[in-house]
Amino acid sequence: MTDSAQEPQSRRVDTRGAVDLSALASNPASGQAQSGQTSQAAPAGGNAADSWAVAVQPQQLQQVVELSAQAPVIVLIFGADAASATMKTTLEDLVDAQQGRVLLAEIDSSAHPELAQSADQVPVATAFIGGRPVGEFDSSVPTEQLGQLVTQMVQMATQNGMTQKLPAQSSRAARDGATAEAPAEPELPPLHQEAQDALETGDYERAAGAYERAIKEKPDDEEAKLGLAQVKLLQRTSGVDVAHVRQAAADHPDDVSAQIAVADVDILGGHVEDGLSRLVRFIQTHFGDDRETARAHLVELYSIVGDSDPRVSTSRRQLARALF
Template sequence: MTTTPEPAAPASRGAVDLSALGHAPAPAAGTGAGPAAPEASRPPAGSWSRPVGQQDFADLMQLSARVPVVVSLGSARLPVSAEIDAVLASAVDAQAGRLVLATVDTDREPAIAQAFRIQQVPAVVALLNGQPVPMFQGAAAPEEIRALLDELVQLGVQHGVAGTVPPFSQGGGGEEPALPPLHQKAIEAIDAGDYEAAAAAYRQALAEKPNDADAQTGLSQVGLLQRTADLDLQAVRQAAAEHPDGLAEQLAVADLDVVGGHVEDAFARLVAFIGRHAGEEREAARQRLVELYAVVGVQDPRVVKSRQALARVLF
């Protein structure tokens, strides 16, 4: 759901208190105008986006007095987070320094999500002069994202935040380890929208190494992308509401909920369905739920909690 950016009222600053983030020990400042990035995670020159942690927020708050800072809060376990970050990065880079993008993995940086009072991911907010500006939560179409960023730039002009900054530099750190060839092939196929080729690459990786957990997770993620690629959100939700005991309808809306970041809703829906049914329908819903657990990550607290609920309805 998208929302038109609005500046936070001065009196509401305390409602979302980001000050504690700025008190985390900060790394040594870099030579560029932007905040210093962890050496191993900086993007190539020419990019105005990079991952950040709690220690970077003092610099980000300062930078937001020069240009709007877009903060994307997501999870590496959710395909929709990567998709949103890719669209945001492209759109921010197209602004040539009038915006910067900070991406946050909330699994690693829960304090940042708590500071912004984020209830679900993915979520995107912005910082203007150190103040939070809500943008959108869940999935959004690329054209909607670009339109919101254009509005954010104009909002910055209105509030005197209309500078430009150079791109984040490469830095002197090492590059991330290369992916195994079949994994890289799968990622490239996903980027090209060829989910069948991506699934084939992951299946081949599993055939060569049956205990390849990353390949199994990737295969589950690709399956989710395949199932939801052509679904109409409104139609799926209406069908699920009209057919609460329809297996296909409930599976489809659960898939879309995970893609959109509504993970707990998806899990609760399927657990409830399993609790009401028996036989083949019950087993099909259970298998889909287990597959969605793999997509989100078996160590995720939401998965752990849902497994407990599933055990109660099964046993």
Template sequence: MRGAVDLSSLRNRPAAPPSGTAPAGAGVLPDVVVDATDESFGQILEISRTVPVVVDLWAEWCGPCKQLSPIIEKVTRELGGRVLLAKVDVDANPQLAQGFRAQSIPMVVALIAGQPVPMFTGAVPEQQVREVFAQLLQVAAQNGVTGTLPIGGSEAEGAEADAEPPLPPLHAEAFAAIEVGDYAAAITAYEKALAENPRDEDAIAGLGQVRLLDRVQKLDLQEARAAAAAAPLDVQAQFDVADLDLAGGHVEDAFARLLELFAQLPSDQRTPVRERLVELFGLVGAADPRVVSARNRLSSLLF
């Protein structure tokens, strides 16, 4: 991401307070969600030395932005000051849009100690947003950015009052493990939760997501793609690239690869591919149009 984002022109400009925050030096922010502008971005960069800052580049005309932004805001508020969300209207702030090279929106980038870290482009499901935020906190901790913003004012009190109830113990255990990158421990916690309640939909979704994270952290992108290209009918090689594609947000590519594999395999070898597709469908969400399309294609291949 460095080199792809040029923030130098915004680094040294006067730090006018972003809308929704207290003036510089006031010490307490009234909210963890602020509107950032070309003029106020210097202060945003400074805050990123205390907590990671998530920058949401959006526009009023952008439909996917209206799907993604509320999810990001919800997850940010749940973290209680460990992350600041800076919302940037690209139409009103062309210098920021140019600095981040926002060729398409929604585009979400994090700042850790002033350095940009890619998150995602385009609308993504809430569970994936949560996992990326967990990874962001892990990266921030590795770079010594572990502060908490002091939040005050009626908005923050309202957010606290509206906060969701605490996670069940095993879910909290899994989430804590994800935050530190211990996916094996998270898998164990979710499996215990499912042993207690096989219909726990949150545990089912969480287990699928963390299994994906566990699989892809062991893969090298270039090696995996080379292996898949060399052996088009090697099921595991194709699984590896599909996992990497899905984790990277290339959902349609992942589905297309596995559907093509399914179509080419003999009928007695198709079951693992069908099961993996169903697992990935669950990660993205049954209502997602990409899932609906892929599921229809799978049905046509089955019958």
């Protein structure tokens, strides 16, 4: 892990001007898109026939990952099996419902057997934000959890200043071979919408207040709890001098606050393993109130990263060994 005085990468994302991937999908120089899968991008504007699922070739992956600096990207490697068909259709519907806030890049492993051989299993999807992978999931994830994962990606992107919508990449009619309407984007509860609006303007205090009121009205509102935890992370890291934070942690290895500060910076910057491992190591070697403070903060970071993220599962096992 390299020390740097710069803000975490996710804060430095340039969201000006969405990139149209339709040329990428059909550019002969980059590899032909699969027949019937894509067409020229429809004008941006939320038409019900628009789609943000696009077929790409393996050699185009770097371009796709770079696009995740502007909006979250899910790369799906699918096969000809029933599980692949179900996962592909489900993700297409979920992504299209977001109307440009997420892109789904699809690769057919049957046309690229080398992918099927290298992947542990197919279908498999990897989520990217800010040029970095933030999670991987397969067909074992229930359909309802896929919806939660897509929503969390949009929330993470919004809270990191990525509010630009991508233009449509294809049409659902061309993709499905029939006229179809994209599912309507679910309407957020009023306080959740207030929080999202505040985040888009960088007003973290107002966003936190909206989520707190939502939790007060509905104590079991898990989405509001997650949103509040994410906003608090943004508040804690806003304007910090990363080099100073890291140096303070190096100079004071027994200071739980210093270690937590670096963990926060790491999580926000995409260095998830580093941030989680730092607190696990602190817990291994410290006891009393400081250990509990670190443990409680680590659990909060788990909720921010997401329980479905394999890095969280690994860290939970490490935490259990450290505690017991």
